[in-house]
Amino acid sequence: MTEQANGSTLTPEQMAPVTGGKLIDFMRLRHIALAFTIVLTLAALISIATRGLNMGVDFTGGTVMEVTYPDSKNPDIVRELLKSNGYEAVVQHFGSSKELLIRLPPPEAGDDSAEAKAALSNKVLDILQTETAAAKLNRVEFVGPQVGEELREQGGLAILLALGGILIYVALRFEYRFAVGAIVATVHDIIVVVGFFSFTHLEFDLTVLAAVLAVIGYSLNDTIVVFDRERENFRLLRSETPYEVMNISINQTLSRTLMTSFTTLIVVIALYVFGSEVIAGFALALIIGILIGTYSSIYVASNLLLMMGITKEALIPPAKDNAELDAIP
Amino acid sequence: MNRYPLWKYLLLIVTLIVGLIYALPNLYPSDPSVQISQRQGNDLEPALMQSLEKTLNEHQLSFKSSELNGPNALIRFDDTETQLEASDLIRETLGREYVVALNLAPATPAWLQALNAQPMYLGLDLRGGVHFLMEVDMEAAKEKAFERYEDEFRDYLRNDKVEYLGVSRNGETLTIKFKDAEQRSAGLKTLNAKYFNELQWQEQDPAETYDLTATIAPEQLQDIQKLALQQNITTLRKRVNELGVAEPVIQQQGLNRIVVQLPGVQDTARAKEILGATATLEFRMVDDTGNDPIVAEQSKRIPLGTQLFHESNGSPILLKRRVMLTGDYITDASSGFGNDTGAPEVNIVLNGKGGERFRQATGANVGKLMAVIFIETTYDEREVNGEKVRKPVKHQEVINVARIQDELGSRFRITGLDSPKEARDLALLLRAGALAAPLYIVEERTIGPNLGQTNIDSGFKSILIGFTLVMVFMLVYYRLFGLFADLALSMNVIIIFAVMSMLQFTLTLPGMAGIVLTIGMAVDANVLIYERIKEELRNGAPVQTAINRGYDQAFSTIMDANVTTLIAALVLFMFGTGPIKGFAITLAIGIATSMFTAIIGSRALVNLVYGGRKVEKLSI
Numbered sequence: 001m002t003e004q005a006n007g008s009t010l011t012p013e014q015m016a017p018v019t020g021g022k023l024i025d026f027m028r029l030r031h032i033a034l035a036f037t038i039v040l041t042l043a044a045l046i047s048i049a050t051r052g053l054n055m056g057v058d059f060t061g062g063t064v065m066e067v068t069y070p071d072s073k074n075p076d077i078v079r080e081l082l083k084s085n086g087y088e089a090v091v092q093h094f095g096s097s098k099e100l101l102i103r104l105p106p107p108e109a110g111d112d113s114a115e116a117k118a119a120l121s122n123k124v125l126d127i128l129q130t131e132t133a134a135a136k137l138n139r140v141e142f143v144g145p146q147v148g149e150e151l152r153e154q155g156g157l158a159i160l161l162a163l164g165g166i167l168i169y170v171a172l173r174f175e176y177r178f179a180v181g182a183i184v185a186t187v188h189d190i191i192v193v194v195g196f197f198s199f200t201h202l203e204f205d206l207t208v209l210a211a212v213l214a215v216i217g218y219s220l221n222d223t224i225v226v227f228d229r230e231r232e233n234f235r236l237l238r239s240e241t242p243y244e245v246m247n248i249s250i251n252q253t254l255s256r257t258l259m260t261s262f263t264t265l266i267v268v269i270a271l272y273v274f275g276s277e278v279i280a281g282f283a284l285a286l287i288i289g290i291l292i293g294t295y296s297s298i299y300v301a302s303n304l305l306l307m308m309g310i311t312k313e314a315l316i317p318p319a320k321d322n323a324e325l326d327a328i329p
Numbered sequence: 330m331n332r333y334p335l336w337k338y339l340l341l342i343v344t345l346i347v348g349l350i351y352a353l354p355n356l357y358p359s360d361p362s363v364q365i366s367q368r369q370g371n372d373l374e375p376a377l378m379q380s381l382e383k384t385l386n387e388h389q390l391s392f393k394s395s396e397l398n399g400p401n402a403l404i405r406f407d408d409t410e411t412q413l414e415a416s417d418l419i420r421e422t423l424g425r426e427y428v429v430a431l432n433l434a435p436a437t438p439a440w441l442q443a444l445n446a447q448p449m450y451l452g453l454d455l456r457g458g459v460h461f462l463m464e465v466d467m468e469a470a471k472e473k474a475f476e477r478y479e480d481e482f483r484d485y486l487r488n489d490k491v492e493y494l495g496v497s498r499n500g501e502t503l504t505i506k507f508k509d510a511e512q513r514s515a516g517l518k519t520l521n522a523k524y525f526n527e528l529q530w531q532e533q534d535p536a537e538t539y540d541l542t543a544t545i546a547p548e549q550l551q552d553i554q555k556l557a558l559q560q561n562i563t564t565l566r567k568r569v570n571e572l573g574v575a576e577p578v579i580q581q582q583g584l585n586r587i588v589v590q591l592p593g594v595q596d597t598a599r600a601k602e603i604l605g606a607t608a609t610l611e612f613r614m615v616d617d618t619g620n621d622p623i624v625a626e627q628s629k630r631i632p633l634g635t636q637l638f639h640e641s642n643g644s645p646i647l648l649k650r651r652v653m654l655t656g657d658y659i660t661d662a663s664s665g666f667g668n669d670t671g672a673p674e675v676n677i678v679l680n681g682k683g684g685e686r687f688r689q690a691t692g693a694n695v696g697k698l699m700a701v702i703f704i705e706t707t708y709d710e711r712e713v714n715g716e717k718v719r720k721p722v723k724h725q726e727v728i729n730v731a732r733i734q735d736e737l738g739s740r741f742r743i744t745g746l747d748s749p750k751e752a753r754d755l756a757l758l759l760r761a762g763a764l765a766a767p768l769y770i771v772e773e774r775t776i777g778p779n780l781g782q783t784n785i786d787s788g789f790k791s792i793l794i795g796f797t798l799v800m801v802f803m804l805v806y807y808r809l810f811g812l813f814a815d816l817a818l819s820m821n822v823i824i825i826f827a828v829m830s831m832l833q834f835t836l837t838l839p840g841m842a843g844i845v846l847t848i849g850m851a852v853d854a855n856v857l858i859y860e861r862i863k864e865e866l867r868n869g870a871p872v873q874t875a876i877n878r879g880y881d882q883a884f885s886t887i888m889d890a891n892v893t894t895l896i897a898a899l900v901l902f903m904f905g906t907g908p909i910k911g912f913a914i915t916l917a918i919g920i921a922t923s924m925f926t927a928i929i930g931s932r933a934l935v936n937l938v939y940g941g942r943k944v945e946k947l948s949i
Binding site for chain 1: 454459462464597598601770771772773774775776777779780783784787788790791794795796798799802803806838839841842845846848849850852853856857860863864867868885886889890891892893894895896897898899900901903904905906909912913916
């Protein structure tokens with residue numbers, strides 16, 4: 001330890017363990033990465049602004065029903081059946097051709113009593129069972145418009161609060177520039193994941209929101225590990241430029257970054273493939289989040305640190321304290 | 330170097346054993362079962378169970394076992410299909426005297442039960458059932474309070490012989506008009522003594538009259554709302570018991586909402602009707618001062634002291650404003666058919682106070698006509714200036730008018746109901762009490778029993794597959810150290826299940842997703858440590874030093890990384906409702922336990938194998 005403190009005495013092997021001594025110059029790509037990040041973020045934001053999100057019933061209010069038929073059922077028939085009874089519904093297959101997902105929009109205010117809205121699913125099921133007696137109800141979700149609005153607000157607030165808490169923690173444990181880097185990287189991840197859901201028009205519901213919050217945790221986890229090594233190396237390596245310190249740190253943590261991303265990805269993919277249909281959106285959001293989170297801890301967080309002009313001095317404990325301590329007899 | 334003191338090994342072994350014991354009940358799958366109890370809570374006869382068993386056998390519905398335990402009986406089945414068929418059959422056989430409820434009965438062996446080990450509580454998305462979020466109409470509660478005050482003012486002033494001209498309601502205030510200032514100060518004295526700080530008084534002097542206006546104090550308003558919520562929860566509990574549900578959850582959420590979870594309930598239409606129904610009864614005297622109700626209806630001029638109602642055939646009738654009795658005093662109600670007429674009727678029993686009141690009121694009016702009014706409140710929602718406004722609509726119908734033959738006591742019957750079903754529902758609602766303020770459903774989530782099972786199966790399958798893949802991968806990549814990590818990970822999963830079971834947390838589908846995610850992230854700690862050890866070895870550190878430094882230096886990184894994830898989990902827990910909360914809980918528990926198993930657990934294994942001896946090479 002002590003001999004290292006005198007300056008850069010790391011061997012190439014130590015600097016780049018994964019490649020066996022060949023330091024990968026991650027930071028060389030930083031301008032391209034910056035451009036890519038900006039394009040990706042803008043694309044996500046534009047998609048969110050223009051295409052919007054396919055908000056689930058949790059946020060919009062309305063009714064969703066999942067019905068199982070004994071044999072495969074054409075959704076068009078059911079749609080027509082409901083239309084002839086005065087219900088405009090979106091009907092689609094869910095999981096298999098025997099299962100149908102029926103979405104009923106939140107009723108126009110004023111044309112129905114609140115009880116009638118809550119009883120909507122029962123009426124629709126009656127209609128379906130009159131046509132096919134063996135149709136079975138698997139699931140109903142009814143969310144009143146007001147509750148939907150509250151859930152939406154709470155969701156936004158939860159994301160802000162989580163970010164705020166983490167910002168404070170990182171600022172206390174590291175330095176404000178690290179906190180800014182970590183938060184920008186995380187916000188970037190959130191925007192990309194939400195943008196992905198906007199672009200693909202996949203349903204964005206409460207469980208997907210939970211996944212987005214889990215992505216915050218995961219992506220930070222990844223960023224913190226890289227930051228931790230950068231902080232350590234800034235103190236250790238006296239003669240390297242910040243650019244070099246970044247590169248060495250990223251190389252040193254590379255195998256860990258890949259391992260952890262890989263193990264987490266394995267389980268989340270297992271969840272996506274073998275988990276139930278309800279949880280698929282959740283798993284997908286995490287898959288995207290893990291991929292983008294791994295990228296962002298290198299190319300957004302570290303890149304930003306460099307741009308903000310992080311220096312060794314910022315991380316080395318002030319020498320004054322030591323001098324004072326020494327002066328005490 | 331790298332040796333653990335004995336106590337650390339013991340701590341780990343004890344933790345593991347305790348974890349295993351408390352996680353074990355989850356391995357015994359719960360049985361779909363039917364729970365039977367008598368409505369009055371009496372013990373069940375063994376003979377009844379035998380006859381039930383015979384009936385089930387006759388219908389070729391096979392059951393696993395039937396247990397009789399005092400007032401409760403439990404019949405276990407192999408699958409939900411049989412359970413549903415059997416519950417319908419049992420309900421039909423036993424009739425209304427018995428509560429027949431669907432249940433998922435834990436199949437925990439006796440020796441585990443003796444240790445108080447129970448399986449996790451399964452959320453509705455895993456066991457099937459219905460979740461309602463109901464909102465209490467606080468405006469209506471306030472409305473009711475104003476009506477009550479209005480009545481009481483009249484009573485108190487009359488009792489103290491204070492002369493007043495009238496009591497009227499203007500928006501949020503009540504105004505009492507007096508002839509002169511003297512009577513007004515007398516009235517204020519009377520009323521102040523009764524209400525203390527409940528009401529705030531103000532004197533106003535418009536032309537000709539001397540007014541006293543009352544507004545409800547803010548604290549009192551809060552109390553009214555709190556009380557309305559509490560009363561509604563109590564009433565809902567009673568109604569749910571009437572419905573027959575095993576392990577219902579009825580909880581306050583926020584200031585004006587109630588969560589109702591009914592596991593196993595399939596007939597959601599009926600559940601909604603019964604839970605939200607606001608039906609109650611009122612008894613009033615028919616106006617006997619010779620006013621013509623038809624004239625009153627056409628001219629829209631209602632004579633003083635009366636109110637216009639309609640009978641079920643639509644004809645108008647004038648009743649006195651004063652209510653003799655409300656449904657609040659009813660302690661029991663049962664439906665039946667009249668001996669003489671064969672028409673549906675409801676037999677009513679009043680409590681002591683109600684009986685006394687009713688005896689007085691009817692005693693004073695023998696020979697006169699009394700009306701029974703059925704009151705039901707529904708809601709109309711309209712958009713006014715972009716704001717959604719709910720307006721209660723009261724449907725009142727005079728179901729019965731009869732001459733009082735004699736003083737009525739605490740037991741009597743009412744007739745004039747349209748159908749036996751109406752009689753049954755009315756009896757149920759009267760039995761369970763009226764709601765203090767109307768409720769409406771703002772959120773519903775229903776999960777069928779089959780979907781619940783599918784969710785459990787797919788959830789466990791993805792946990793198992795994810796778990797196996799990670800284990801294999803770690804083993805291949807880190808060899809012996811991978812095995813240590815795998816053992817630590819297994820211990821982690823066991824402890825998560827044990828903690829969840831011990832604290833009786835509810836496992837939901839997102840909760841399972843949380844466990845899956847934790848499995849993926851838990852090995853991160855081990856990966857960090859192992860990579861550090863490898864690095865130290867490359868730097869030329871001796872084997873034992875490398876192990877020690879690896880664990881030491883990775884620790885702060887692991888801490889920082891986990892604390893940030895924990896912050897996210899806590900925020901999720903604070904803001905999350907239902908499904909999100911479940912995810913947050915398992916994630917938080919998983920992070921906490923993974924720190925213990927991945928750091929201390931794996932270190933113990935490493936120390937056990939490599940510690941305190943000369944090692945040339947690590948299998949890492």
